[in-house]
Structure formats: C-alpha cells, structure tokens
Amino acid sequence: MLFRGEGVEVVKEKVKSLEVYEAGPMLTFSMGPQHPGTGHFRMIITVVGDTVVRCDPDPGFVHRGEEKLCEYKTWITNIPHLERPAILDAAGMIYPYVLAVERLMDIEPPERAKYLRVIMAELQRICSHLYWLGLMGVFAGHATIYMWCFGDREYLVDLTQLIGGQRITHSYFVPGGVRNDAPSKVPKELVKDFRRYYRMMLGKDYPGGEVPEDFRKYVLAVCEFFDTRLDEYYPMLLDSPLFIYRTRGVGILKREDAISLGVVGPVLRGSGVKSDTRIDEPYDAYPYLKFNVPTMDGCDSYSRIMVGYYEMRESVRIIKQAVEQMPEGPVKLKQHPVTIKVPAGEVFASAEAARGQCSYYIRSDGTDKPYRVKICSPSFRNLIAIPHLIKDVRIADIPIIYWSLNYWPVECDR
C-alpha cells in the first residue's frame, strides 16, 4: 500500500529534509482512511524497517463545515447539527454551546434542569468511555471486553433514551433548561429485560426479586449493577498481564509535553495533570456534587485507559448523587420554543465532554443567527499528540497509542 496521490510531492519534500537512516530504506505509506482502526482518518507514516520515524496526521475526511453551518441557522436550530460531530457524546458536545448562549442571554436554568443535564452528560460520558474501552480491548486482541462493554452500555443508552427520547443524538439541552422532564415510570418490559440481563451477567437474581419501576430507583439500580460490572472489568482486561505488557510504557506523553501541547481530558490526566473543567470552572449542578478527578502518573497508554476506567466510576457516583438530590420543579424557563433573542456580545464557555474539555467561542451580533461559532473540540486539541507520540515506535503499537488517545475523527473535523 504505497502512498500515491496529490500529496506525494509534499511527502517527498518532507522526507528529503529528514536525515537518511542507515538501517534500511525509508518507506512512506498511508494508514487509513479505510483502516478499520483509525476511522475516517489518515496517518501518513514513514518507516524504516518496522520503526516509525515520522507520522503526519491527515484529518478532514469527515469535515462538514459545522462552523459555517452555524452562521446559516438560528440559535435553537443549531442544536441538532452541533451534536452530530460526537454522536456518542452528544450531551458533552452541546453542553458548552448551551452554556455559552445562556451566558450571553444572562439567564440561569431552573435547578431541576441543572441536575437533569448533569445526569445526561454523565450517562453519555459512561457510554462514550465504554465504547472506548471496548474498542481498546479489540485493539489489544481482547474480544470479550468488547462484548461486555457493549452489552452493559445498552442499559445506559436505554436510560438516555427514556430521558431524551433518542439513543444517541437527543437534542435534549436547550438554552434555558432541558426540553422535557424525566419520566416517572420505566416501562415494564425494560424492567423485566434488565432483570434477565442482571441474572445473566452476574449469575444471581436481582436482590429483593423485583427491579423497581420508579425512575429514580431504576437509575440507582442500573448504577449499582454497573458498579459491580466495573469490578469485573478490572481482572478481565485491566489487570491482565497480557494487556499490561501491551500498553505499559507505550506512547509516553510526559507531563510538560502534555501541558505545552495543550491536550485535554483523559490524555492530560493520564500524564498526571489534575485538570477538569467540572472542578476548575464548575457549571450547573457540579458544585453541589462530590467527586474526584482521577489522575495517573504513568504517562503511557495504560494510564490513559485507566483514567477512563476510573472516570466511569466517578460518573456513576455523580449520577447516584444527582438522582438523589434532584429537586422537583420546572425544567425550562418560559420562552419561545424555537425562536430566542440573544443580545450582541462575545463569550467563551467550556464544559467537560467525555473526551476532554470542549469549548465554544461565540460571537453574536444581536440577530437571530450567530455571527461566529468556533468549536474547540477535545479531539482536535488531542490531534497534535498523534505526531508527537507516533514517533520511534513499532508499527504494531500504533493502534494501541491511537486508541488510547480516544481520538474521534468526526469530532476533530467538525
């Protein structure tokens, strides 16, 4: 699969400037965009023998011009398409947009809406991390964890569907609250199904026999179940020596490098930096909730995936607290459902999405459409880590490093 195409001249020039390796001939080829591991993303890789000497990331295969689209659509109708870049984590992607518009309008959502938003965002974080962990298992040659992650994810996705009405892209957050309240009851069939699944995965009946149908209690039941399952993931994948040998010491991103490159999320925390938007600039209901920010000092792929694993535990903790503390009341301010007026001004707002800090810079000129929307998505900020990490490594380590970054091409390209 030799690299051919328009970019060949560019690559030739770049290779010329590299020093000639005596170990063998230099070979440049492209990994992706059809590679099952990378998604719609290409890395132009130069190798000597089996060692990568240079990696040039080439995103843009799924660029849809979200920022330009925003200038054509109104404030509320921007929401459905802004979720699309990160469908696994739609709530995390739309959260800063909603916060930014609220800050421009100087409004504050009702208390109950804040908690519902937090529950939704954390459920999505777990869903996204389970996807990450499952595919990480596949890339490390461990198919069981993939099945487990996707099986357990189903019940969390069902919860988001009960609240938001859709499995992935719910368009649930709007400036001024959320679009609907959580249901009070869970469908009987789902409860029965969950009970069956509980018995299958844990090998015992649900304690007390009946799974509660009340929404709050059902969420707590799913959280308890998921906590138990997370315990089982640890010996299955993360404590397995085979996985550890494959990921320890691979793709080392030092603390200083992580800061200067400006990476975010589990990649930053996996390098030992304690930085989380939920703690640093708390928004919505996060100041009322207790949780830790897990960090690891290993700076390698293993640390990053472990940070993801511990974050799921923290998310479960947050959901439990939020469900218990959630007050009654309205969930949305009184306003027109589709047309809102946003005064002129500038705002920069951030929120913690599943893959890291997601920020929006929004400039409004007082009309019904935004003047400029800039999305600083977490994957775009982690993109620079790819050429930095995939250097002087073996080809076989590339999938591991790539997936430990939890890079999502669509979110990067926007």
Next chain:
Amino acid sequence: MSDAEEILARLIEDLKKKFGDKILEVNLEPKKIAKFTVTPECIKEVAQYLKSEWTIDYIKGVTGVDLSRLPDKAQEVLEVIYHIGSISSEMFRGVTLSLSTKVSISNPVVPSLSNIWKGAEMHEREAYEMLGINFEGHPDLRKLLLPEFWSDKPPLRKDYVVPGRGC
C-alpha cells in the same frame, strides 16, 4: 469580586504598565470573556511575557473572526484570538484569557505563536485554511481539514458563499 476577576484585573493592570498603548482594547466581562486586543507587531512579545511572567502555558484554541459583516461597526479586518490558560499556576485555575489581534483583510499576516505554545500549531493551521490568515514563522503551514487542491476563497470568510445556500 471573585478570585478570577481579581487576578484578571491585576494582570490587565500589569500588562498596561508594561506595554502601554500597545494594548488597544480590553473587554472584561465576568463569566463571559476576558479579552484584550494588542497590535499584531507586539503580540509575540506579549505572549512571551505572559508565558514567562504569568505562567500562561496552556493553549485552548485559536479563533479567527471575519469582522467585515458586523451590523453596527463593520471593519475590513480579521481578528485572531488565542484562547489561553494556565495549568501550572493555581491562580489561573478555570480562567481563560483571550489574546486577540486585528489584521487587515487584504494582507492578513500575524506572527505565529506556535513556538511559544507548541499546541497552537494545529489551531493555526486551521485558521490559515479557514480564514486565510498567514502565520509568519509557523513550522508547517499547510492545509489541514480542507483538501490540498482547495483553491476557492477561505470558507469561513464572510464573502464565501456556500454553494446552494445563497445569502
């Protein structure tokens, strides 16, 4: 006045003392934005100063804005905004500064800050292709998201019309 506002006020005061009238404009709105505009000639100097004296070591994004269609005060300029913060310094926890500069739309050349904040490299490449801003001294100024054969106007300029959408 919260901690973040206090530290920002101190920072602005210090910058004004140091750079004088090179700081053109300060836009300080609590919870919304903390932006100060400098002249393009001295942006590198200011950035260097911020990094060494105030330990602003973390870059969050680079935004380019085409200001030519603003309804009230249209200017034929492009604005480049660096969203920066700090990880090492406890004081700046959760604070985002916006360092901005304005260049004319006919000759948009800004010194690159990617050797001060290494992470700005990709963000600057994006601003280069999307708004046609040339970053002087950038190590590798190429197209990133757009195809290499893109020869139309930079798509995020306001005079670029999306095919089939008009206006």
Next chain:
Amino acid sequence: MSILRDVKRTLMPIYSGLKHVFLKPYTIKWPYERVPNLSDEGYRFDPKTGIGYPGNKGRHLLYMEKCTGCGSCDLTCQNIAEAITMTYGFDVVIILDENCYEAFKGSKPEIVKALDVILSSFSAEPSNIQYNSLSSFFWTLTGVKQVTKVDGGYEIKLSLEPIFDVRAVEVLYQKIYPAVERLKATGWELRKLEVTTESTSVELSKQDFTINILIRKIDMGYKHNRRSLFPSIDYGRCVMCGLCVDACPFQALEMTSEFELSAISRRELIYTPTMLAKRPEEFNITGVPPELNVIERMRMVFRRIIW
C-alpha cells in the same frame, strides 16, 4: 510469588469468561421479537407550559383536525434538515366528452389505448421516481369504476388517495406530462394547457374526441384549515430532533415510538399527511417480518426453554 500472581492474573480473565458459558444466552431476535426497551409513549409538547413530555422520538403523528397549515414546523425544519414540506392534496380526473365516452364504452381501440397510456403513468415504479419529488406512492387504480356524469361529459377518478404535492404543476409534470408526450406521438393534439398553483388542466383532442385531464386541489373539509395545507415529511432527511413538535402551537404534531422506517426506495420515505395521520398500530410501512420457518422456530424454542 510474583510468578504465581502473574499466572493467577492471566487465568482470571479465562475464569471470568468461563462463568458465562453456563448461563442462558441473551439475544433478542429482532424483528421476530419486539425490542423490549421501548415505551409506547411518544414525545409530545405542551405549548402552554413550554415543556415537553418525555417519550421516544420516532415517526411523527399528525392530527389533521388540529393542524391549521400555519407552516411553523416547515419553517423550523428549513433550518435543520429541510425534511418538512407543506403540501396540498390533489385529485386527478379524466373528463371524457359524450361521444368519447360512447366510444370508450364500445371499446374503441384508439380511446382505450389513450386511457391506458394515461393510467400507466400512475403506476409507481421506483426507477421512474425522481428524488425530491413529493408525491404519494399510494397508487390504487380505480380503473373505470368511478365514472360520474358531470357537465360536458363523464368524469373518471384516477386515484383513491389524494396526491400530495406543493403545486399542481408538479403533479402534472411528473404524472401526466410523460403520457401527454406519448399521446402526442400517436396523433393526439394538445389543445389547451392551463397551469395555476391550485389546479391544472390539459385538453387533448383527436378528430372529434376530446379528453380533458384535470388536476384539482381537494378541500379536505377541516374547518381550521381552509386551505387544506398539511405537512409532508421526508424521513430520508429527518433527524428526529422533534423541534417541529415544539414549534407547533396547536399540538397537531406528535412523535410516536415507531422507529422501523426502512424502505427500498427514497420515495417511500416521503410520508404524506394521510400516512402521518395514521397511528402506528394501524399502519406498518416496513411490513410484518416474514414468517419464521420451522427450523428457526425450533431453534428459538430450544434457546428459550430447554437451555
């Protein structure tokens, strides 16, 4: 000791996985079995409080008696997916004059052939369908059963269901005009062509026979909606965000939990107002899943009960 621990840690995954070999398998045989995690409630919106009711965001449900044809949903969707179009219902009739009808009853080959040509353009073949055309695919040829006497001749109604489209001329262009072209080749003469938004007529004549094809807007008879303007939704474009439901000030649009919207052509994904008005239980567009064969059924029984 560390070797022992490593061996234990290596074997742990195998043990963890092995436990599940003896447990009952868990697979839902969709579409033979229903997916259990769906509630029957659809997403609704209360314009008084401005807050929605939780529910699934599936196919829409249109209450035609509440819809006023204001186009709020259309306006909202213009900014999102461009899936909704406000459409009128049209009727296509052929009017034969007295002596033409006599000839038809006497099965004169010329007239029968001409009517055949017109009728054949009503059979929906996916290959002839143009993308982005908003027309009903519910074609029921009524043949010559519904013949009524009107002024100046006899009227044959071509479709039972109304054809929904933005303008009458679109129906003419897609449905009638190919037939007219073919008839012109066989000696028929195009006498008159009248085109307005709400009705269109084509007059064809040959010797002393005259055929008049008339496309006219149907008045649906809803008193809140005098113009008879209703939304059609293209599910090839809809993103199921439900903002059209929020935008409707009269609660005429709702969402249901029906999500099986697959079709074999793009045109089948365009739902006309009459289709949207049907509740999911009385309407299943994807069709009932095929009957299970014996082996499949036995396998299911084996998995469910014996294991």
